[in-house]
Amino acid sequence: MPPIRTSHRLLALLGAAVAALGALSACSKSASDPNVRAGDLPVDAEFAKKLQGQLLDAKPGTVIEIPAGRWHLDRGLSLRVNGVTIHGAGMEQTILSFRNQVAGPEGLLAQASDFRIEGLTIEDTKGDALKINSGENITIRDVRVRWTDGPKTSNGAYGLYPVKTKNVLIENSQSFGAADAGIYVGQSRNVVVRGCRAEQNVAGIEIENTIDADVHDNIATGNTGGILVFNMPNLSQPGHSTRVFHNKVDANNTGNFGAKGTAVASVPAGSGVVVNSNSLVEIFDNDVTNNATANVIISSYYSTGYATTKGVQPGYDPYPRGISVHDNRFAGGGDSPDGMDLKVLKTAMFGLNGRFPDVLWDGYVDPARANVPEERLCVDASASGVLNADGPHKYKDPKVVTDALRCKLAPLPAVTLMPPVAAAASAASV
Amino acid sequence: MRPRSVLALGLLAVLASCARAPAPVRFIADGRPEHLSDWHLLNVSGGRLAPNAGVLPYDLVTPLFSDYAHKLRTVWMPAAVSAKYSADKAFEFPVGTILSKTFYYPRASGDADAVLKTYDAEPGAPAAGLDLSRVRLVETRLLVRRAEGWTALPYVWNADQSEAELQRTGDEKALDLVDAQGHGQKFTYVVPNENQCASCHVTNLKSGEFAPLGPKARNLNRALAYTDGSENQIARWARAGFLAGVPAGELPRAADWRDEKTPIAERARTYLDVNCAHCHQTGGTAGNTSLRLDALGPADWSLGLCKPSVAAGKGTGDRIHDIVPGRPDDSILPFRLASTEGGVMMPELGRSTVHQEGVQLIRDWIAAMPGHCQNDAPMKD
Numbered sequence: 001m002p003p004i005r006t007s008h009r010l011l012a013l014l015g016a017a018v019a020a021l022g023a024l025s026a027c028s029k030s031a032s033d034p035n036v037r038a039g040d041l042p043v044d045a046e047f048a049k050k051l052q053g054q055l056l057d058a059k060p061g062t063v064i065e066i067p068a069g070r071w072h073l074d075r076g077l078s079l080r081v082n083g084v085t086i087h088g089a090g091m092e093q094t095i096l097s098f099r100n101q102v103a104g105p106e107g108l109l110a111q112a113s114d115f116r117i118e119g120l121t122i123e124d125t126k127g128d129a130l131k132i133n134s135g136e137n138i139t140i141r142d143v144r145v146r147w148t149d150g151p152k153t154s155n156g157a158y159g160l161y162p163v164k165t166k167n168v169l170i171e172n173s174q175s176f177g178a179a180d181a182g183i184y185v186g187q188s189r190n191v192v193v194r195g196c197r198a199e200q201n202v203a204g205i206e207i208e209n210t211i212d213a214d215v216h217d218n219i220a221t222g223n224t225g226g227i228l229v230f231n232m233p234n235l236s237q238p239g240h241s242t243r244v245f246h247n248k249v250d251a252n253n254t255g256n257f258g259a260k261g262t263a264v265a266s267v268p269a270g271s272g273v274v275v276n277s278n279s280l281v282e283i284f285d286n287d288v289t290n291n292a293t294a295n296v297i298i299s300s301y302y303s304t305g306y307a308t309t310k311g312v313q314p315g316y317d318p319y320p321r322g323i324s325v326h327d328n329r330f331a332g333g334g335d336s337p338d339g340m341d342l343k344v345l346k347t348a349m350f351g352l353n354g355r356f357p358d359v360l361w362d363g364y365v366d367p368a369r370a371n372v373p374e375e376r377l378c379v380d381a382s383a384s385g386v387l388n389a390d391g392p393h394k395y396k397d398p399k400v401v402t403d404a405l406r407c408k409l410a411p412l413p414a415v416t417l418m419p420p421v422a423a424a425a426s427a428a429s430v
Numbered sequence: 431m432r433p434r435s436v437l438a439l440g441l442l443a444v445l446a447s448c449a450r451a452p453a454p455v456r457f458i459a460d461g462r463p464e465h466l467s468d469w470h471l472l473n474v475s476g477g478r479l480a481p482n483a484g485v486l487p488y489d490l491v492t493p494l495f496s497d498y499a500h501k502l503r504t505v506w507m508p509a510a511v512s513a514k515y516s517a518d519k520a521f522e523f524p525v526g527t528i529l530s531k532t533f534y535y536p537r538a539s540g541d542a543d544a545v546l547k548t549y550d551a552e553p554g555a556p557a558a559g560l561d562l563s564r565v566r567l568v569e570t571r572l573l574v575r576r577a578e579g580w581t582a583l584p585y586v587w588n589a590d591q592s593e594a595e596l597q598r599t600g601d602e603k604a605l606d607l608v609d610a611q612g613h614g615q616k617f618t619y620v621v622p623n624e625n626q627c628a629s630c631h632v633t634n635l636k637s638g639e640f641a642p643l644g645p646k647a648r649n650l651n652r653a654l655a656y657t658d659g660s661e662n663q664i665a666r667w668a669r670a671g672f673l674a675g676v677p678a679g680e681l682p683r684a685a686d687w688r689d690e691k692t693p694i695a696e697r698a699r700t701y702l703d704v705n706c707a708h709c710h711q712t713g714g715t716a717g718n719t720s721l722r723l724d725a726l727g728p729a730d731w732s733l734g735l736c737k738p739s740v741a742a743g744k745g746t747g748d749r750i751h752d753i754v755p756g757r758p759d760d761s762i763l764p765f766r767l768a769s770t771e772g773g774v775m776m777p778e779l780g781r782s783t784v785h786q787e788g789v790q791l792i793r794d795w796i797a798a799m800p801g802h803c804q805n806d807a808p809m810k811d
Contacts, residue, residue: 052599056624075600078625080632102602103620103779105772111635111715126772127743133715134635156773157743163718164635180743187718232740234720234731261739261746261762309805311736311751313720 043100048073058084066120068093076104076125082113082135088120091144091174099124099148105156106131107145114420118142124149125156129178132162137421140170147177151200151257155179159201163187164236169421171195179257180264181206182223185213187236192415193218202258203228203267204249207278209239214415218247225264225271226252226291231278232263233301233316240279243412244286249273251290256338266304268293268338277301279321279375282412283328290332293342294356294387298323298377300364303391319366321375324409328382330358345389345398357385357400364391378407455482455506457526459576466570466585466594471506471530472559474592479532479567480559482506486670487556487656488663490649492687492700495785497619498547498607499568502532502556503644507672515675517682518648518726520641527575529642533568534560538608542566542589547609549688557656567591568603569621573631573642580640582627599623607783617782626779634713643708648682684725687791698795699725701788705777721752734763736803742766745774755799764792 048071054064060083068089073096079086086108088094098107105127108117115132116139122129129145132138145159159175162168163186172195175182182201185191191213197220198204204220206228207213213229220226226249229242249272258265267274270292275281276299288295301307301318334356337346346356359379369375379386385402389395416422453470463469473482481487485506493501507513511524523529535545536552545566552560560567567587574581585594586601600623606614631640650663664681667673684703685696702710707724709716719740722732731737734752739745739762747765754760766776768789775781 049599052623052625056598075602075620075623078623078629080625080628101772102618102782103772105775105778109629111629111632127778128773133718153744154771155744157741157745163741180741186741232738234737235740236717236720259742259744259746260748261750262743263738263740265746306738306750308736308738308751308803310803311731311738313731 042072043074044071047071048075048077052077055079055081055084060084060114063087066094066096070095070097072097072100073107074098074100074102076101076106076127077108078106079108079110079112079115082115084112084114085116085118086120087118090119091121091142094120096120096122097124098122098126101126109133111135113137115139116141120144121146123147127156128158128161129156129175130160131158132165134164135162136166137418138162138165138168139421140168140173142172144174144176145178145182146175147179149177151177151179151202151254153179153257153259157181157262158184159198160184161186162191166190167418167421168192169194169417174198175204176200178202179259180262181208181228184208185210187239188213190415190418192216192417197221198223198226200254202254202256202262203264204252206230206264207239207242208232208263209235209237211237211239211241212415213239213242215242215244216246219250220247220252221250222254223252224254224256224258224269225267225274226250226288227272228264228267228274228276229278229281230263230274230276231301231317233312233318238279238317241412242278242281243414244273244281244283247286249286249288249291249295251292253290253292253336261306263304263306266306268297268342270294270333270336270338271297272333273297274299275320275323276304277318277320279317279319279323280412281320281323282409283323283325286328288328288330288333288358292333292336293338294360295330295333295358296325296383297360298325299362300391302364303362317366319364320377321366321369322409323377324411325359325378325383326380326408328358330383334358334360341395345395349387349398349400357387357402358383359386361386361388361401362391363388373407374409376407376409377405378409379405380408381406452482455484455528457508457528458574462581462583462596462598464596466572466596469528469572471504471528471572472502472532472570474562477562478559479562479565479591485530486667486672487559487654488645488650488667489556489652489654490644490704491652491684492649492697492704493644494704495781495788496533497605497617497781497783498785499533499535499619500552500555500565502530502534502560504528504530504556505645505667505672506530509671512672512674513667515647515673515677517677518646520643520646521673523575523642525575525577527573529573529645530570531644532560532570534565535568535605535607536564537566538606538614540606540608543604544606544608544614547607547615557654562591566605567594568605568619569597569601570594571627580631580642582624582631582640584621584624584627586621597621600626615783620780620782622779629715629779630708632715633708633711635715635717636713646684648684649704651681651683652686687788694791694795694798698791701791705788709777734761735801743773744771745769745776747774751803753796753799754803755801756797758793758796761796764789764796767792 107125147155157180181203182198204223272291272295508526514522538544601621703725
């Protein structure tokens with residue numbers, strides 16, 4: 001078993017630029033005298049009181065209409081009733097601004113099933129913009145979340161954030177500026193993310209510890225990492241079975257502005273699609289372009305720099321298994337990796353003007369199961385190649401292993417949304 | 431005659447100076463009464479706020495921190511019913527139970543918004559109620575056990591402290607917290623909305639069951655100075671007919687977080703239990719983080735030892751682990767307790783100021799912890 005060497009870890013070294021973040025986040029720490037009401041922005045107190053009142057009074061079947069307008073709220077909204085729909089006049093028309101927020105910390109926290117939210121923008125929340133904690137049958141459509149000052153460590157962590165949910169559709173929605181993940185689905189089951197746009201977040205779209213997810217027809221651009229499929233330790237379930245297809249993942253080269261210690265802080269700027277410690281991930285039919293570290297990164301928890309024997313639940317599986325990268329359209333990228341060590345590696349192997357191949361792999365394989373066919377990493381000829389960075393041997397012997405990985409894995413089945421989310425989805429598409 | 435009636439008579443005697451006996455407590459089985467006075471739970475009379483006849487004040491060994499507010503807590507039940515004792519959970523309260531918690535501050539000199547940052551109890555509180563000329567009342571929260579379950583009702587006091595009105599969607603009050611040296615700290619006291627009440631009181635997201643948090647055996651198990659003398663609270667509840675099934679022998683008792691004679695680990699674990707575990711327990715609202723801060727949980731990664739953050743965002747403060755033994759400055763947990771920034775601060779509801787003494791307790795606890803987060807041996811999968 002390879003020892004954990006915090007001085008040699010791929011993702012973290014790849015993201016050595018993250019160290020520069022110290023300065024940024026120092027700002028966030030000292031910025032506020034939060035006991036004083038921030039700014040002079042108006043607060044639409046009557047509107048807020050009425051809306052929160054509607055959320056309290058809602059019954060199953062209630063549709064809450066939020067009229068067009070830019071509404072300033074200073075306290076987070078919350079919903080605890082199942083079967084409620086929140087309906088704005090459109091993401092350009094109905095805007096809930098939390099710039100002056102004193103309590104929350106979310107914009108809207110829903111702890112409810114059969115929940116649908118459509119047609120509005122939530123912006124500048126102190127914490128997560130839209131969090132849905134434990135619920136089934138969740139539809140998020142035409143919802144935009146954003147932090148209007150652009151990428152900042154002090155922005156809220158997650159944009160659209162269903163966690164511990166089941167049967168989830170996130171469609172035609174957008175996130176800008178989240179300091180962790182813009183569109184994040186965690187510890188969930190049966191998830192579709194489609195038609196969305198994620199821009200200027202640390203992670204554009206992240207699927208974490210989730211079982212059965214389809215991420216397709218999205219645009220992830222200008223983030224630190226475009227689309228992430230992660231498995232972190234200590235959580236309620238390990239994730240597997242995610243398909244990432246027909247997305248545009250372009251130029252995710254924004255410097256990592258996540259606070260150190262978060263999972264995404266280990267992601268180097270310039271990452272297109274990243275798989276970390278997750279299993280059964282199929283990445284196909286995507287346009288993955290101009291991601292300056294690598295268009296695709298396949299890695300283990302060993303490479304994050306967070307692995308400790310004491311802090312990780314026994315039984316956690318740090319290996320990516322059964323990862324298939326095929327039939328994508330790659331262009332550019334790999335030409336200006338993030339962090340000194342990777343720059344040195346790239347120059348040493350591929351020359352000053354060269355580039356990494358499309359797939360960068362840290363090389364960690366479970367030695368006990370290295371020859372199990374279904375657990376391999378397979379990359380087809382649509383990628384320019386695979387660099388094994390040799391993490392297990394302290395990055396001593398990196399080499400191009402393109403030909404050794406020309407295998408094929410069985411395709412994963414499509415995710416089928418169940419009613420009522422499925423019905424809502426098909427009704428909207430006609 | 432039932433014991434409770436005896437007590438009620440005793441309380442009535444105390445109130446005998448009033449011209450006439452106030453109306454008895456009224457359990458309202460549905461709806462949301464607009465005024466606190468509709469319940470006749472607390473009487474405003476003769477310049478005092480005091481529990482009505484039959485309403486028993488209580489106190490907790492280690493309370494939740496709420497911006498240094500003092501709390502007048504009461505319990506009331508209809509005749510002939512009582513709560514069922516539990517050694518480790520909240521008691522099982524019968525339909526008709528009304529729990530109240532009045533948040534107030536001793537006044538500082540200066541304007542009406544100037545209040546004192548002090549742990550010194552008001553004279554006579556809680557049993558004899560409060561001298562309204564000495565205190566600033568903020569809100570009274572009721573938990574009412576109805577046939578369909580608990581209802582949470584936040585009432586906010588008016589300026590002349592004669593009545594509190596229902597504010598289901600919460601409220602804000604600008605206050606100035608003045609310390610012993612006379613230094614003021616302006617802050618916004620936030621009254622939670624009804625859902626936010628639930629976000630602490632629903633301790634299991636799956637069942638959705640709403641439960642009182644404070645009145646547990648271990649946190650009640652101490653003496654209180656009642657108007658008729660000092661008595662252990664559990665014994666008094668039982669004698670008053672409010673509590674049945676109390677076993678003989680020694681009962682569990684929480685550590686008093688301020689009692690320096692108690693080992694620091696016990697005080698710190700109790701402090702985290704009371705302030706954090708309503709969300710941070712298995713199945714709780716913060717169950718997605720796998721950080722478990724209840725006093726009964728194991729002292730391993732799930733308590734945060736060397737545990738990497740899950741969903742902290744900027745809440746890590748650039749730190750890697752929740753608790754690094756011996757190194758409070760490198761630990762996320764005290765960093766978040768010491769913050770008041772939304773998205774960083776923990777607990778995320780119920781405070782706008784930092785509990786300096788609480789943070790110090792947690793820092794001291796971590797500083798005294800042996801060990802480190804380095805690997806003793808290579809990580810096994």
